[in-house]
Amino acid sequence: MTAGTVGAVVLGGDYQGLGIVRSLGRHGVPVIVADDEHSISVASRYARHAVRVPSLRDDRGVLAALAGLRARYGLRGWVLYPTREEIVAALARNRAELGGHFRIPAPDWDSVRIAWDKRETYRLAAKLGIPIPQSWYPEDEAALSHVDGSAGPYAVKPAIKEHFFYETGVKAWRAEGPEELREIYRKAAAIAPGEVIVQEMIPGGGEQQYAYCAFFRDGEPVASMAARRLRQHPSDFGRASTFVESVDPALLEEPSVTFLRAMGYYGLVELEYKLDPRDGEFKLLDVNARTWGYHTLGRAAGADFPWLVYRDQIGLPVRPVRARAGVRWARLVTDLPNAAADWKAGRLRTRSYLATLRTIDTEAVFAWADPLPALYEIALLPYLAVKRGL
Incomplete structure (x- = not known):
């Protein structure tokens, strides 16, 4: 079997999906993009077709979208690439139904649920001896009495992000002390009852944020x-990275491999850590069972992740590879305004920021060989600001 005899369906066409489209399209793989939002991948020269579907936010919407694509294009044996947690969960939970028609490069639900629910993530990490921030799982307001009153400031966040993010547009809220914690807990519990996590805030900013991919x-x-992950948007609880530099994979390999083996994991994955300056430990924050926003940094650093997965799915050999350190990626459409906000707050110096811009090796959207998505993104900025906060 050769590349091009089997195509791929990219579910979600933002800049993350665009990276997958380009990765596969450069190798002659036919790609269809399906999205429930306006997205920039439709403008790529590498997208064979772009289809707007009603919803990709739950199992029912994902199954309906794939059924419609099958009826329209056939697609037997095509490889599916999910770009959001809820799509990964839908594919994992419905593998028996979908697996007879599509190739699904994602793990089974027993693995995915550990990443899907942060309570499961932290429980497994604790069992394996992998450091995590001090965390509490209060089922009601009375249980806040068990939270260490001296551990603030706190992050108040959902165990299952999707039940919270689409309602609030943020990943977490900050509480400075016990009184504010109680107020914010009430607000969070009204949105995601029984799913609220209270966690100590690890000191430090982007210079402390790392990931293993x-x-x-x-x-x-x-x-x-x-x-x-040197910079993110927003700066406190980033929805997405905006400026990233590759480092030596050995830095985080041991705990990450231990965790993924315990999950029985297969596929693409990002594990997020924060280096705690108080004890020098890398503490696990999150596990993303999918491509991550800056995955195109991998191609620039010698590890083209979507293409390697495609080869594996169609039975071609895949040679082990480690991305080289010192390569830098940016998404300027979010990095520039976020830098302006950090500069205004006194958290960033103009000269040091401009110096980092001169070192960018690859940009999230702009590419000379495929320029239209960058122009389309500029036109979509008002929509993206409202819909996704960019």
Whole structure:
């Protein structure tokens, strides 16, 4: 079998999906993009078709979208690429129904649920001896009495992000002390009852944020990359990274491989950590069972993750690879305004910021060989600001 005899369906066409479209399209793989929002991938020269579907936010919407695509294009044996947690969950929970028609490069639900529910993530990490921030899981307001009153400031966040994010547009809220914690807990519990996590805030900003990224198979990383997530948007609880530099994968490999083996994981994955300056430990914050926003940094650093997964799915050999350190990625449409806000707040110096811009090796959207998505993104900025906060 050769590349091009089997195509791919990218579910979600923002800049993350665009990276997958380009990765596969450069190798001659026919790609269809399906999205329930206006997205920039439709403008890519590498997208064979772009289809707007009613919803990709739950199992029913994902199954209906894929049924419609099958009826319209056939697509037997095509590879599915989910770009959001809820799509990954839908594919994992419905693998028996979908697996007879599509190739699904994602793990089973027993693995996905550990990443889907942060309570499961932290419980497994604690069992394996992997450091995590001090965390509490209060089921009601009275249980806040068990939270260490001296551990503030706190992050108040949902165990299952999707039940919270689409309602609030944020990943977490900050509470400075016990009184504010109680007030914010009430607000969070009204949105995601029984799913609220209270967690200590680890000191430090982007210089403390790291990630381990991999294509993981048979208990080993086939492709791996570690990254320092130097800037994010927004700066406190970032929805997405805006400036990232690759570092030595060995930095985070041992705890990450231990965790993924315990999950029985297969596919693309990003594990987010924060380096705690108080004890020098990397503490696990999140596990994303999908491509991550800056996955195109991998191609620039020598590890083209979507292409490697495609090869594996169609039965072609995949040679182990580790991304090289020192390569830098940016998404300027969010990095520039976020830098302006940090500069105004006194958290960023103009000269040091401009110096980092001169070192960018690859940009999230702009590419000379495929320029239209960048122009389309500029036109969509008002829509993206309202719909996604960029």
